[in-house]
Amino acid sequence: MADYTVHIVDDEEAVRKSLAFLLSMNGFAVRMHNSATDFLAFAPSISNGCLVTDLRMPDMSGVELLRALQAAHAMLPAIVITGHGDVPMAVEAMRAGALDFIEKPFEDQVLIDAIERAATQIEETHSASDDTAAIQARIRDLTDREQQVLAGVVAGHANKTIAYDLNISPRTVEVHRANVMAKMHAKSLPELVRMALAVKFSPA
Structure with missing residues (x-):
């Protein structure tokens, strides 16, 4: 050890x-x-x-x-x-x-x-998974709605709150959130948040 x-x-x-x-x-x-x-x-x-x-x-x-x-x-x-x-x-x-x-x-x-x-x-000061350029490229591949959902997640909002803010159903938020996780290659919620914070993400 x-x-x-x-x-x-x-x-x-x-x-x-x-x-x-x-x-x-x-x-x-x-x-x-x-x-x-x-x-x-x-x-x-x-x-x-x-x-x-x-x-x-x-x-x-x-x-x-x-x-x-x-x-x-x-x-x-x-x-x-x-x-x-x-x-x-x-x-x-x-x-x-x-x-x-x-x-x-x-x-x-x-x-x-x-x-x-x-x-x-x-x-190490940063792990390879926090490669800024790669993270920024993945974020650019998100749709506007997916970026809005990601912003809600990074703000710590629950699915219901994100749904209310975006005037969509919680189920739709779940679908977008799953798509965001897949496109960002994030295995967990903490990893997704960590990526977004690493590049100081803010929605378009």
Whole structure:
């Protein structure tokens, strides 16, 4: 396993210990932090690590933590864990620099895969999948309506909200969204959002 530490930030002790046990059993070096405030004080001393943080915490949200890390020039590859229905906040977290977000409940392998992706970010400034020119070319291939739907997704809006804003049915939004995912070669919603943010997408 690579020489880096996974830092877990969650206010619930049971969750922290469960995640730490899972990752330790899979060969990761782990350090637990019981609040975002505690981690923020510790973060500047981290030289080789990635962050797994809950989105909703009492002292500071995951989004606020990421913004504070950026302000302190102590940002590190971050994965945000979110409850169902928190997707708009999770998109906001990606705008604040998160590499990925994972919706609860999730399979163990989903988190392990996300951490391994984060590890490559420790070594590389950008992955090949974020090739700006290729992403921009794919966006140009989207229809105007598909670009409007993509804009709604990147804004963190639910399908029903996008449907209302565009005066179309939620089912039609689903079809457009599936087409956007296919044309953009995005395997997941976080990957789609990441691509759009990488090129500072705004609809035509």
